């Protein structure tokens with residue numbers, strides 16, 4: 001599957017996990033490099049010789065977990081961004097994962113980010129414990145996240161949480177600046193935005209008049225869909241605020257009060 | 271007419287290394303580069319390279335170009351660099367026609383090392399000429415040289431190393447990658463590259479191709495279809511993705527026009543990416559004055575291009591009496607590096623291809 | 632806005648602006664741009680229309696190989712704008728014929 005999807009299979013990963021005893025001793029390197037490619041810098045850089053020499057440059061890297069101190073040097077130079085630093089001794093319930101991260105901006109210590117698995121799915125929130133920007137031009141910044149222990153072999157990437165402002169953008173349902181004239185705004189009577197715009201340009205600036213002339217809102221839905229759209233278009237073209245726009249008479253069976261509620265409800269949602 | 275011992279055509283990693291090796295063997299060298307700057311493909315590669323220390327592994331491609339150029343600058347009396355100079359014809363009397371600006375200059379040399387690299391292949395589908403459909407190299411140039419994003423949302427066609435790397439670079443530039451698709455059933459590029467894109471949330475769809483682009487004045491989307499084991503479209507699997515850029519990265523083929531001019535014997539070798547010349551172990555073609563190095567010998571990597579450049583620089587110089595002090599050891603080292611770079615499973619098809627066009631094994 | 636503002640590895644020098652015109656409109660780019668990159672950054676993807684079919688054309692290879700990006704520059708037709716450096720005051724126009732009728 002790995003060859004088809006780019007997501008390493010469980011068996012591959014499980015095969016190289018160190019002994020339970022070693023895992024209790026502190027940070028260790030975890031190399032996810034499972035394909036024979038001509039590459040060997042990791043074997044040359046470790047100050048403790050913990051990534052064993054290769055007979056051939058195409059060999060897979062092998063780790064001597066007993067001597068590895070988890071110092072992170074190898075993770076910063078691996079061109080495949082395939083080396084992670086794991087520490088399962090952080091707390092009773094949490095461990096840390098050091099992730100090579102070549103994106104801008106870097107998170108800050110203490111930030112809460114969305115942690116992702118090998119397939120890019122968000123699986124939990126994680127707190128940034130350390131950021132080593134590795135300023136030396138060649139190296140890759142390393143970001144260490146605190147994650148629940150059971151996810152220590154799952155979390156391999158993260159993304160920044162959108163700022164509150166970014167996450168909930170002021171979506172103004174009426175302010176679809178770029179809709180073309182051909183956009184149908186009243187499906188019942190097949191009235192287009194272009195027709196409505198033309199009417200506003202001619203000086204019609206209240207919903208009732210526009211409805212009467214265009215027949216928008218006169219169909220089965222009673223204008224529930226198109227009325228807000230017409231209002232938005234009037235606001236955009238005339239600068240009138242919503243409460244200045246005359247809605248005109250609401251014909252039974254739909255009572256005016258229901259429309260007010262609808263409007264109120266939508267505002268809450270924003 | 272200017273005369274020189276060795277003319278090197280192409281200032282990518284192969285040409286740069288060839289110039290250094292030839293100059294340090296004692297030959298006078300002119301290095302021609304059609305762009306305004308040296309480095310070839312390297313100048314767009316912001317990622318760290320694979321390979322071994324000797325080929326600058328773990329160094330970002332953009333910096334390798336500088337390192338190599340600086341070495342040449344240390345030998346100004348031996349190496350003359352012509353930038354913005356395009357070789358347009360190589361004639362049998364060992365004369366090269368070079369276009370510099372609007373002028374045509376002639377350059378006579380005892381040996382030529384052709385290191386012109388490769389050009390991108392394209393792909394046929396409906397509306398494939400709409401604005402917004404760009405080659406991977408174009409996307410890289412725009413992004414990494416000019417600092418301009420190609421668009422907002424990209425469909426990448428091709429999951430070889432280039433498709434994977436350019437996708438990653440797009441993410442780094444803040445562009446969304448909708449998906450990477452490839453007609454082959456498996457990912458062609460290195461899996462470590464694939465993994466770092468997957469974990470960032472970009473799907474890789476193998477056994478998929480693009481059948482048409484749509485959009486009025488420029489790309490607004492593409493239609494994808496899944497392929498069966500015989501690479502035939504599976505009816506009913508069509509889906510549309512809304513993208514404003516379709517990036518084509520379906521491989522490179524050697525840029526060998528000058529070799530045809532010079533009368534080199536060329537063969538079509540699919541494993542090497544297209545038409546390539548026959549050569550001997552010293553990278554000499556069947557034309558005595560013409561040597562080759564880099565992607566033009568067969569599409570490979572910058573690591574092997576650099577080693578080939580060095581080898582051709584050494585052997586071409588030696589053939590006209592400029593023998594490097596450590597010639598035998600240097601040549602042996604080059605051959606050993608090439609052997610080991612190609613020893614793994616990914617080098618298999620290269621070796622197969624090379625065996626078909628290399629004499630004197 | 633298609634200019635890259637923040638990049639984890641690269642920085643782009645945007646200290647010197649260069650002004651040119653495209654079909655009469657004034658556009659700004661930066662020193663170091665090609666005509667094509669400056670147009671693209673300004674949102675211009677269509678660089679002309681095919682002389683025969685009338686279909687829109689944009690650049691493709693960006694290294695001067697394919698000829699998809701021919702435009703009229705300072706009155707001269709058939710300029711490959713993907714490799715033509717941007718210079719102050721250039722007059723760039725779309726080209727919708729083969730270039731010999733201009």
Ligand SMILES: Cc1cc2nc3c(=O)[nH]c(=O)nc-3n(C[C@H](O)[C@H](O)[C@H](O)COP(=O)(O)OP(=O)(O)OC[C@H]3O[C@@H](n4cnc5c(N)ncnc54)[C@H](O)[C@@H]3O)c2cc1C
Pocket residue numbers: 279280281282283284285302303304305308309310311312315317318319320321355356357358385386387388410431432433435436525563564565566570571572573574575
């Ligand atoms: C996206 C991408 C990612 C890559 N990643 C890696 C990687 O991680 N590791 C790796 O080892 N390799 C990588 N490569 C491959 C590597 O860049 C190439 O194999 C290598 O650049 C080939 O070197 P070269 O010198 O043969 O050709 P090039 O680098 O293509 O250089 C050829 C030069 O010749 C010039 N030229 C062409 N024709 C003429 C002419 N007629 N007159 C004058 N000059 C001319 C060109 O302008 C160019 O500068 C990557 C390539 C790409 C596109």
Ligand code: SF4
Pocket residue numbers: 028029045046047048049050051067068069070071072073074075085
């Ligand atoms: S983390 Fe440090 S000690 Fe462990 S393998 Fe990497 S470089 Fe060696």
Ligand code: SF4
Pocket residue numbers: 031033039040041042043061077078079080081082083462
């Ligand atoms: S440096 Fe990274 S990609 Fe290269 S062999 Fe080591 S782990 Fe694999």
Ligand code: FES
Pocket residue numbers: 689690691692693694695696697698699700701711712713714
């Ligand atoms: S885009 Fe290919 S020549 Fe300009």
